[in-house]
Amino acid sequence: MPIRELVGIKTRLDPLGRIIAMLVTAMCLSLLAWLSPVHAAPNRMTASLVAEGPVRPGETVTLALLMQPEKGWHGYWSNPGDAGFGLTVEWTLPAGVTAGDMQFPVPQTLVVQGLMNHVYEHDYAVLVPLKVPSSARSGTLLPIRVKAQWLVCTETICVPERAELQGAVSVGTGPADPRFEGWRAAMPAPLDRPGAFALESGTLRLALPFPATAPLDAPHLFLKTERVVDYAAPQRFFRQGDTLVVEVPLAKSPATASRLEGVLAMGRDAGGIAFAAEPGTVPKGGTQVGAGAFSASVLALALAGAFLGGLILNVMPCVFPILSLKALALARGNAHEAHKEGLAYTAGVVLACLLLGGVMLALRAGGEQVGWAFQLQEPGVVAVLMLLAVAITANFAGLYELPGLSVERGAGATGAFGTGLLAAFVATPCTGPFMAAAMGAALVLPAWAALGVFAALGLGLALPFLLLGFVPALRRLLPKPGKWMERFRRWMALPMGLTALALGWLAWRVGGATFTVVLVAIAVVLLGALAAVGVTQRKGLPIGRLMALAALIAVGGVIGLPPPAQTAASEGGLLEARPFSEAALAEARKAGKPVFAYFTADWCLSCKVNESTSIERESTRAAFEKAGVVVLVGDWTRRDPAITRFLTAQGVAGVPLYMWYPAGGAEPRQLPQVLTPDMLAALPGQ
Template structure:
């Protein structure tokens, strides 16, 4: 489980606070990590390096947390030989071995010819008997190689070169302040401010304000309400956090900036109460110390309120916590466990509209999606199918097959995104095109479709079977897979009405969400469904004839253009090298398909096997592309009339009294690009920004970006484009329509500048 390791880590960090009272730990007993575990290394030969830890009394290292790897090409590291440690059952790690006093480890390997020194990356973790565990440590050591014979150990100052700027420190109790810790670290009360107020008699508002560079773990927040008879906490509504990558424990959700969490109340009595909100949480300094679990008791004046009809308070699950009294004694308190954050995303969207209205909007959104630019390739395929002509019975069967493909495509794609969001992933509609290998694969499919339409091959299997080899088949199977392809290609677009329906689906129970996705699919398939079941509409189509072969070849070019667009998106995501790899793969694919056609009527088992290998070879670039890092983004500034989106930059511009138009876009979003061409990249738009002293802030969602996903969720958007105008002088932002015009932008900027 992705969250198991970080939660275990946090438990270990809090070991000291749980093992003994805070007043029993003396600051003078705790050493900086490099004094507690003094590390040196020497090369006894070009094939062996000895590492030594001198461990201070009262401290120990975990064997299973020690690893060494080469950090340079001059040395190929082998196995690390560690002696047996003291075996015991650890409360958190189970059966472990530990080392005290000193540890000598031998690293086998081979130095390159002529190498004078090598670099090693050493990881380790240890604890103090006082009950404090250091965070996992990493050091980069430079070791001089002997000139033919073994030499003594070099001084620690020359052997041990920590990472630039690193000042290893240890986890601290809730009140902060440990000798040897980073001077920049603040006491917990200053690092993490927590406030709570009663908005009214039905809701509290909890506010966390971490100091700059600090963050709070979203999944460690717990709440309890004391001295509030007749009032019960309902599940809170925490906003999406920032995905934070921990080097040792993977992905976690945190809050770096001030965050407000609404906490609904269920009431069985109307009287006002002077209550106490008990808040449990845990936080860290980025690249520094992690604080032990903390607890704050906040006085809250809850005014009189209405009795909640049919309220369902959260289940009475509890977890033990501690609160320090004035006398310094640790007294137990019961803190109800909040539901996991992925289960308590804001449900405002699902509360704003009814299910019936959501389904109606979904049907309308799917219908309008047929008019969006992204659906052009699929419309080209269907135009060819409709023009081929059929009797009424066949037309109905083909319409139903196409509809089934669309419905299944929406059901699968929608189910995947709902499941991944429920698991805490920061995803939105069109998420699959944020994956470079998916973009490259779709480019291959559209390229294969074009080759088929151009007559390069006419086989219904191989990679083309993913695309037009299936969609070009006669009968129900071809129409079914055309419907599936329609969803894959069209899904990055969000049409009017579709946004609200998707927002409803993302917060509704799973069966209701799937019903919304099915209704969206029905809207997309409705025009072709009508063509099959209403003869009067079908009769208006041109009759089949020799012209169809010309039309078929002409329709290959929209497929090629779609493939070119997808390759451009890939280049934006992973750079020109990835683009070149995909182009090379496309050439190999074309060779395989051409060769297939040549062998269609021949019995040549060996050649067919070679063709299969060539076809597989065309897929090899996909794996390489998936591993490539994104190219460095160029940040823009307000002096250029636009800035790159970040929550901090948005807050600073608003504090300066500027009007800000936030444009959330992606290179794979055709509607976004159409709006840019028609409005956002024009001289009229730039003149309007200047006239209103406004700034365009652009967020690029071409690849996964948790901060942009959080912004989308905050404004109940499920994908891009999203345009929000923030007024001068504060206040809520105004969401603009999905399809922009200059008149819409001018009106919004004028309103945003009006006091």
């Protein structure tokens, strides 16, 4: 088994599996150290033992284990994170000489294939205090030996390495090595007071003494105590006077701890502080800081984006037929009925959006990596939507009448409310522009503000019908009722039928061929049952039993569907795109090449429009080929935690997302969600 896979096991087997994996890894490293051949390959990370200088009898001198990885390789902090293995040492010291605990500099984060690693991608020094006995004689040399083992990795492979280091400490006086000043500066500064922590609702809440005037740019909490928190989960930071409150989701099976230790990194090149915390009271509230900070402007933009996105959904093929027929039904009623139906329809739409958004937030709070339209990544939900689209298409085509919830004639406030729920639910296959950024902002907003964003989405979707219900002048623009309405309803079966076909194709993409064949068979049987309902209706006979049978066919069919097959990720195309991974992105950037990374899904209509009009174009291919652009595609059709984390890190909760990384490692750019035909071809020349 490759070491990377071996180390990665500890994230999948929790908690006992992690312990076993760590023991197995340690044994493998030991065996490799004992059995390594004489002509072993040179280490990818050079280690050396350095003493700060001479030491007086009875005092302490600092040693440094200087670790120097080759370019593209990295070592690990004392708690390596989701994967990896930290530095271990075995000292051989003169009598009376003792070595203290290793002190590590502030680490950095590295996410590889969805795993959070705590690493060093540069030279670093691990400092160790060495206590010399008072009996030591001045002018003597104290020999020091240490056997060190570590794991050094790139983003694709890991190599266990070892070294036997030797040195000597002079007893006496003399100059100190000037390098230690810089190495000490890289160490986290210890807090002079302990913090307090509490475990609440699946979240670690930590309060640390931190001056209100101290700068805090891009903080990150590194917990030295292992297996307590979800290392890759988003972290939130709040200032409350001279206290900093940190919130981090717990691991799925968190270890118990009576004391926590760790490091708070305060941002790029800003250093960090080392802390210890004990159980206690953690204050609530405060002003959020960092990447997830709440502000009125962020909320306003999110509300506007969600509202516009919902408004655009009305012209999507899965919503427009329902809306148009329901709107024409208002021409049959009076103003009072129109008011009631407009409000009821709006209530149904907003409630459905709040429920979908609330479920997404609850799943994320529980540790699941999901984003907006997460339900379309589940084959079972796609199957339900397809059968629903088939049933609506049959209704529009006149195969049967939908009792109580008629979309072509008024059915009162209750029917309008149900239609609103239905419209919002079937709108989920049609993800429009503006929505991804708005939903991404919702992920970092407080819960109440995030729910406001989802409500704004529903209000935008419901607005046209709401205006028709309350503005008589708009209702007067509607055509007068007549026989033509029945023909119009028949024509509206065409876009709904196309929606059903699109959902069938999506079922094949997320569930595989066998899954789709069985689903189509269930749809055919359901159509037969609905046809029987229509015949019985036209005879004026009761249809309750037949409708129950049709519902049983749909529900039982979805429950009895075969397990979905594993599907391959999207790649290739005119641009010869490769599947996205953070390792592939890092490799291309380290090589100095420009990178275009785009994230799509088969259920994302705006994604497919952009791909056909702007991405899969000969002019784009020629420009990218000339500039040596590496193209990566992240297929989010099925749930992918690594892609979800990357989307969240870019401030969005869904697709499409388009990222441009210029050559030479320059700062990346997030491109608009609506691409123009020549936008991409012009990128290499900018």
